[in-house]
Amino acid sequence: MLTDKVAIVTGASRGIGRAIALALASQGAKVVASARNAEALAELTAEIKSQDGDALAVVGDVAVEDDANNLVKKTVEAYGQVDVFINNAGITRDGLLLRMKNADWDAVLDTNLKGAFLCTRAVAKVMSKQRSGRIINISSVVGEMGNAGQANYCASKAGLLGLTKSVARELARRNVTVNAITPGFITTEMTEDMTGKAQEAMTDQIPLGRPGSAEDVANAVIFLASEQSAYITGQVLGVNGGMYM
Ligand code: NAP
Numbered sequence: 001m002l003t004d005k006v007a008i009v010t011g012a013s014r015g016i017g018r019a020i021a022l023a024l025a026s027q028g029a030k031v032v033a034s035a036r037n038a039e040a041l042a043e044l045t046a047e048i049k050s051q052d053g054d055a056l057a058v059v060g061d062v063a064v065e066d067d068a069n070n071l072v073k074k075t076v077e078a079y080g081q082v083d084v085f086i087n088n089a090g091i092t093r094d095g096l097l098l099r100m101k102n103a104d105w106d107a108v109l110d111t112n113l114k115g116a117f118l119c120t121r122a123v124a125k126v127m128s129k130q131r132s133g134r135i136i137n138i139s140s141v142v143g144e145m146g147n148a149g150q151a152n153y154c155a156s157k158a159g160l161l162g163l164t165k166s167v168a169r170e171l172a173r174r175n176v177t178v179n180a181i182t183p184g185f186i187t188t189e190m191t192e193d194m195t196g197k198a199q200e201a202m203t204d205q206i207p208l209g210r211p212g213s214a215e216d217v218a219n220a221v222i223f224l225a226s227e228q229s230a231y232i233t234g235q236v237l238g239v240n241g242g243m244y245m
Contacts, residue, residue, distance in 0.1 A: 001027050001028050002024060002027040002028050002029040002083075002084070002222075002225060002226065003027075003028035003029075004028065004029075004030070005028070005029045005030070005083040005084060005225070006029065006030045006032070006075065006079040006080075006081050006082050006083050006084070007024045007029040007030070007031050007032070007082075007083060007084035007085070007086065007225065008031075008032040008034065008071060008072070008075055008082060008084070008085045008086065008123070009021045009024065009031065009032070009033055009034065009086045009088055010034050010035065010062050010071070010086065010087055010088050010089040010115070010119060011034075011035055011062075011088040011089030011090060011138075012031075012033035012034060012035050012041065012044060012088070013033075013035035013036070013037040013040035013041055013044065014035075014037075014040060014188070014189060015186075015188035015189055015190060015214055016088060016138065016183065016186060016188055016214045016217050016218070017033075017035070017086070017088040017089070017138075018040075018044055018214070019213075019214030019215050019217065019218040020086055020088060020214075020217065020218045020221050021033050021044060021048070021055070022044075022047070022048065022218070023215070023218035023219070023221065023222055024084070024218075024221070024222070024225065025048040025051070025053040025054075025055060026051075026053075027222055027225075027226075028053075029083075029084065029225075030053075030054040030055070030056075030079055031045075031048060031053065031054070031055045031056075032055070032056045032057075032058055032071070032074070032075045032078070032079075033045060033055060033056070033057050033058070034057070034058045034059070034060055034062075034071050034089075035059070035060075035089065036059065036060070036061055037059075038057070038059045041057035041058075041059060042057055044057070045057045056074070056075070056078050056079075058070070058071050058074045058075070061115075062087075062089045062111060062115030062116070062118065062119055063110040063111050063114055063115045063118070064118075065118050068115070068118035068119045068121075068122050069118075069122045071119065071122070072119075072122040072123050072125075072126060076126060081126070081130060082123055082126050082127060082130075082133065083132065083133060083134065083225075084133070084134045084135075084136070084225045085119065085120070085123045085127075085133070085134070085135045085136070086136050086137075086138065086221060087115070087116040087119055087120065087135070087136070087137045087138060087160070088138040089111060089112075089115055090111060090112045090138065090140075090156075090157075090190075091107065091108060091111045091112065092108065092150065092153050092190060093105075093107055093108050093152060093153075094149050094150050094153065095149060096148070096149055097151045100151060100152060104152055105151075105152045108152040108153055108156050109152065109155065109156050109159075111156075112153070112156035112157065112159075112160065113155075113156040113159045113160060113163070116137055116160055116163060117163060120135060120137075120163065120167055120178075123135065124167065124170075124171060124176070127171070127174065127176045128171065128174045128176065131174050131175050131176075132175050132176065133171075133174075133175075133176040133177075134176070134177055134178075134179075134224065134225050134229075135164075135167065135171075135176065135177070135178040135179075136178075136179055136180070136181065136221055136224050136225065137160050137161075137163065137164050137178070137179070137180040137181070138180075138181055138183065138217070139157045139158075139160045139161055139164070139180045139181065139182045139236070140153070140154075140157040140182055140183060141182045141183065141184045141185075141238065141240045141243055141244050142154045142157060143156075143157025143158040143159075143160065143161055143182060144158070144161075144182055144236070144238075144244055145244050157182075160180060161180055161182075161236060164178050164179065164180040164234065164236070165178075165234045168233045168234030169234065172233055172234075177224075177229070177230070177232060177233035178233060178234065179224050179229075179232060179233060179234070179235045179236070179237065180235070180236045180237070181217060181220050181221065181224070181236075181237050181238075181239055182236055182237070182238045182239065182240065182244075183212060183216075183217045183239050183240065184206065184211075184212055184238070184239065184240025184241050184243040184244070185202045185203070185205075185206060185211045185212065185240070185241075185243065186211060186212040186213065186214060186216070186217060187211045187212070187213060187214075188214055191211070199211075205243055206240070206241040206242065206243050207241060207242030207243070208241035208242050209241075210241065211241075212239060212240070212241055216239055217239050220237055220239045224237065
């Protein structure tokens with residue numbers, strides 16, 4: 001259980017982030033949910049409260065430094081501490097390298113990698129002072145494997161693994177662990193846009209024979225946020241049905 005722990009989740013308005021927020025709340029954590037869509041966040045926090053949980057919505061864009069700092073500040077004001085931080089916000093702007101626009105490269109790197117850097121730096125100050133904390137970064141299996149048509153996305157997700165391992169080394173003496181999860185092909189709005197054929201081709205590559213669910217990823221987050229994972233840091237946990245081993 002994560003009773004009375006305070007957990008921040010970015011990109012909590014839908015998909016994997018929403019499932020992570022609900023799972024953390026079901027374990028007794030106080031959840032601070034962040035994203036740009038205020039309405040979706042209000043709906044999520046209302047759902048958590050209706051199940052006797054405690055939740056706060058903080059609207060913001062992870063790629064904006066003031067928003068990242070404000071997210072941590074508002075959390076400390078409300079709850080006095082931050083025990084768990086999930087860098088989950090992410091976007092795709094797919095296209096083949098030769099046709100990739102600078103704007104598509106910048107948008108993906110700004111949200112997926114710079115956003116995680118800004119949030120991690122903001123929360124690391126608080127966790128270092130506390131001498132405890134868990135930072136969990138949602139990368140991707142394609143950050144490990146590469147994927148044609150996703151040079152920007154794969155670069156951002158591979159970069160997140162480098163950030164994870166470096167910050168894990170920097171914060172270990174402060175009793176702050178930093179780990180990454182690399183989800184495989186997970187059914188959410190992000191993957192809904194793919195054609196039926198592309199979805200079938202992806203599923204064919206998965207030894208367990210099915211796409212993952214947002215809850216499959218949330219289960220791994222709960223483990224990495226729990227006492228049971230206290231001696232694990234700088235690691236990459238694949239949640240991919242065996243797609244990459
Ligand atoms: P999704 O359904 O598209 O949700 C993305 C979330 O990120 C939304 O809540 C969105 O909220 C938020 N977000 C996007 N840009 C943001 C920004 N600049 N600032 C703050 N929040 C932002 O995607 P998902 O499938 O749940 O993916 C969640 C994470 O898992 C991503 O990092 C993704 O790369 C990773 N992942 C997904 C899969 C998969 O197969 N689905 C596989 C591997 C890894 P707003 O639009 O309201 O801001």
